[in-house]
Amino acid sequence: MTTVELRSVRKTFGDFVALHGLDLNMTDGEFVSFLGPSGCGKTTALRIVAGFELPDGGSVLLDGADIENAPPNKRDMGMVFQDYSLFPNMTAIENVAFGLRVRGQSASQMKETSGKMIEMVGLKGKEGNYPHQMSGGQQQRVALARALAIQPKVLLLDEPLSALDAKVRVSLRNEIRVIQQELAISTIFVTHDQEEALTISDRIAVLSQGQLEQFGTPEEIYRHPATPFVAAFVGESNIFHGTIAGTDDAPSVRIGSVEMPVQQAAGRTSGERVRVLTRPESTYLHVTSDGDRKGIPATVVSQQFQGARTRILTHLDHVEDPGAVILTDVTGGGHDHLSGGVQVDVTFDPATALVASAEELESATVAQ
Amino acid sequence: MRTRRHIGLGAFVIIVIVFFAVPLISLLVFSFTGADGPTLDAWSSIVENPGFYSALGLSLTLAALTTIASLILMTATVLWVHLRAMHLRALVEGITLLVFAIPAITLVIGATGLLLGLAPWALGSPLILVPFYVVLSFAFTYRALDAGVRAMDLQTLVDAAQSLGAGWTTILLRVILPNLRTALLGAAFLTITVVLGEYVLSSLFLYETLPVFMAEIGTAEAQGAAALALLTVLFTWGLLVLVSFVSRRLGGGRPQMTVVTT
Structure with missing residues (x-):
């Protein structure tokens, strides 16, 4: 031993x-x-x-x-x-x-x-x-x-x-x-x-x-x-800008005009400006239908076929982080409808999304 | 284009051969020149001169002792610098070059004054030349060994050997020295050539080494000095060939760590 x-x-x-x-x-x-x-x-x-x-x-x-x-x-x-x-x-x-x-x-x-x-x-x-x-x-x-x-x-x-x-x-x-x-x-x-x-x-x-x-x-x-550094260094992460909303019982982050549930937001001060990090495979796209908003509004930019998976690139529509590219990985076929210019809603897994302050994220990026 | 390059290369080689060969051929011809035509007098006078053998014996003894002392000292120094004090490398390199900035007469007067006070008996033996020769050969031995060590990634090899359980003696004998063989041979060759060619110190200390003997012969018999000079060059070349041969044999066909040129 x-x-x-x-x-x-x-x-x-x-x-x-x-x-x-x-x-x-x-x-x-x-x-x-x-x-x-x-x-x-x-x-x-x-x-x-x-x-x-x-x-x-x-x-x-x-x-x-x-x-x-x-x-x-x-x-x-x-x-x-x-x-x-x-x-x-x-x-x-x-x-x-x-x-x-x-x-x-x-x-x-x-x-x-x-x-x-x-x-x-x-x-x-x-x-x-x-x-x-x-x-x-x-x-x-x-x-x-x-x-x-x-x-x-x-x-x-x-x-x-x-x-x-x-x-x-x-x-x-x-x-x-x-x-x-x-x-x-x-x-x-x-x-x-x-x-x-x-x-x-x-x-x-x-x-x-x-x-x-x-x-x-x-x-x-x-x-x-466990930390913004690990999220940023290991694998790829999407970064959403937002502010803490909701309560400790129902923690959430307001991203643009949409309030998204995020478990890790619990314990933070309401109104605190934060970044939410998500993995591409834990980030989802929903085709927008009138009056039925499911997530953060975005527009598909392009698709990249990567063999076993397809990566879809979207731009968030809200103004706080214009131009931010969100990566979504989907498996299997049948994603032709998610072509460039299509309006979508972006959601993510609230259990695995990581919350960090801007300073924490910046120091993690510098460390790399 | 290729033909022109070949012609250029050929011309360069011919110039180099002429540059080295003409003086040697001239020496050879001159050494056989007598008042009444070609003669072996200069060569026979050297061979029959007992002073030649004592001078040669002294020079070879000094060369052997200097080589041993120089290799031990400089191998230890180079290894210490590379393993423990890389930040001192430039300083040590500078120290090895100091001898070129100090005139030999200054060195001798300073050392004689010191030795007369501390160990006057040392001045009575030609072996007093050894430490001076060691200092003179510092720059050459250090560089030859430094090049060899840099080519072998010393720190990693030492770490690897230690991780396998080896102590310092094993590391030195089985890992470092075998991989420094060519550098050691090159450093030895350079040291020997320095000693065999050194005139100023030995004449100032009044010891008749081969160069001093050669100078004395030259004052009375120019052909004899030419023959001796030729002998020395041939001896040095023979040594170079021997070093190359031995290092190739010892290397077991693997690439050599360093090549030393004079």
């Missing part, structure tokens, strides 16, 4: 605060992604777990024990780096065997374990190749095999896919997930790619400016973003 816990981990580089007291814990065999834009502190957090950086405050616990004083080579963690980091003077099999040799394994043990690892990452026959004789994807597979060969307690992946081309990236990330589940090894995966994080993680820690914005399952992160 291997658990990792970060308690109030702080780190500064000169005047720059990389981490403002990060609290996070992961359970045995869990695949956790650190997701965020450049400079959010995700790699710093990973390097602190690995022991390459010392925190200015707080602690890192492995299986409940503080490992602050353990050097990187005593932490029993395998790490895969962004730029492969294979030893150029060693062949693939020698790279994989390196950690085993350091541990004093016999030649036969090393050969057996390295061979198994090479086979597991699908590189049988490439054992004798030097790094420069392999593609980026193959090198990263060797790096993964090398990290796993030592049977580490925790596997650390520092943007291991970002140097690879799109096709290899997708196939390797799936392989990483399969191997991780097979070995049931606790894994921390650093990425700035939300699709990667959403696809392979058990839980995602979204970081911004050194702070944890949200820590949850991919579905929670996507469907119920």
